[in-house]
Amino acid sequence: MQGCDASVLLDGSATGPGEQQAPPNLTLRPSAFKAINDIRDRLERECRGAVVSCSDILALAARDSVVASGGPEYRVPLGRRDSPRFATAQDVLSVLPPPSSNVPSLLDVLRKIGLDATDLVALSGGHTVGLGHCTSFDDRLFPRPDPTMSPDFLGRLKRTCPAKGTDARTVLDVRTPNVFDNKYYVNLVNREGLFVSDQDLFTNATTRPIVERFARSQRDFFQQFGVSMVKMGQIKVLTGDQGQVRRNCSARNSGTADGLQWSSLVQTVVDAAAEGLGF
Numbered sequence: 053m054q055g056c057d058a059s060v061l062l063d064g065s066a067t068g069p070g071e072q073q074a075p076p077n078l079t080l081r082p083s084a085f086k087a088i089n090d091i092r093d094r095l096e097r098e099c100r101g102a103v104v105s106c107s108d109i110l111a112l113a114a115r116d117s118v119v120a121s122g123g124p125e126y127r128v129p130l131g132r133r134d135s136p137r138f139a140t141a142q143d144v145l146s147v148l149p150p151p152s153s154n155v156p157s158l159l160d161v162l163r164k165i166g167l168d169a170t171d172l173v174a175l176s177g178g179h180t181v182g183l184g185h186c187t188s189f190d191d192r193l194f195p196r197p198d199p200t201m202s203p204d205f206l207g208r209l210k211r212t213c214p215a216k217g218t219d220a221r222t223v224l225d226v227r228t229p230n231v232f233d234n235k236y237y238v239n240l241v242n243r244e245g246l247f248v249s250d251q252d253l254f255t256n257a258t259t260r261p262i263v264e265r266f267a268r269s270q271r272d273f274f275q276q277f278g279v280s281m282v283k284m285g286q287i288k289v290l291t292g293d294q295g296q297v298r299r300n301c302s303a304r305n306s307g308t309a310d311g312l313q314w315s316s317l318v319q320t321v322v323d324a325a326a327e328g329l330g331f
């Protein structure tokens with residue numbers, strides 16, 4: 053919401069519910085939040101202090117999950133610091149596009165954060181793994197089937213979600229649900245995208261050629277996915293003495309001077325990345 057600052061990891065507080073409690077984020081998995089905190093604890097021990105920020109851990113964990121499921125390796129610039137504040141539920145609702153969004157409205161949202169149509173198509177390829185709830189797409193099944201969906205796929209989804217509001221989940225990528233590959237785009241070409249936000253990438257004249265290119269070439273998809281992830285991971289990052297390096301990813305540090313002794317190291321890494329020197 054506020055940039056790549058790990059604010060989504062913060063628990064709510066006495067001042068109100070956090071980002072996690074906002075409806076679009078309710079499906080984020082508790083096991084994922086725990087995994088990040090476990091990594092954080094191990095780094096705290098290894099580095100003897102709060103050196104690696106939760107936002108850098110998130111960016112690296114995202115990269116490693118992609119690699120572990122068969123996807124591309126890409127270099128992640130480091131040096132982010134963490135926000136001491138979470139976005140409100142209202143902010144989340146006003147900024148995060150719902151899965152019923154079409155391409156023009158997705159592009160509107162992305163343009164505001166410096167991303168374009170190619171980024172949209174490449175990043176949506178993240179839906180090559182994972183699960184979605186019936187309630188995220190059942191308005192495409194009831195009361196009338198979405199005509200852009202293949203009849204076979206419709207039949208299959210109706211077996212998982214026989215009525216509106218069924219509490220069940222299905223795979224986002226019907227061909228290779230657990231492998232990070234380009235089959236997500238092959239699904240779209242075959243009208244087997246799960247959300248409107250997926251299928252419209254093929255219906256829309258601006259994004260269709262990009263979908264077709266990625267469906268033909270996994271190499272092109274992998275290359276662009278890395279570029280777009282790095283771009284997304286640099287949106288409004290906190291560096292230098294901004295924000296903090298959280299000791300516990302779920303809670304902001306108390307006091308104000310926390311973690312600042314590491315700002316020069318962090319800044320050096322950011323500068324090196326910006327100059328293309330690696331990290």
Ligand code: HEM
Binds near residue numbers: 079183184224
């Ligand atoms: C383009 C805008 C996007 C929309 C509208 C969107 C929407 C959604 C929705 C509705 C779900 C399922 C929630 C549920 O019903 O449980 C989901 C799941 C998921 N999304 Fe996206 N998403 C978008 C972009 C992305 C991006 C950029 C990535 C990563 C690069 C991504 C990766 C995932 C993954 C991995 C899951 C599965 C999570 C799980 O298995 O628990 N999505 N997305």
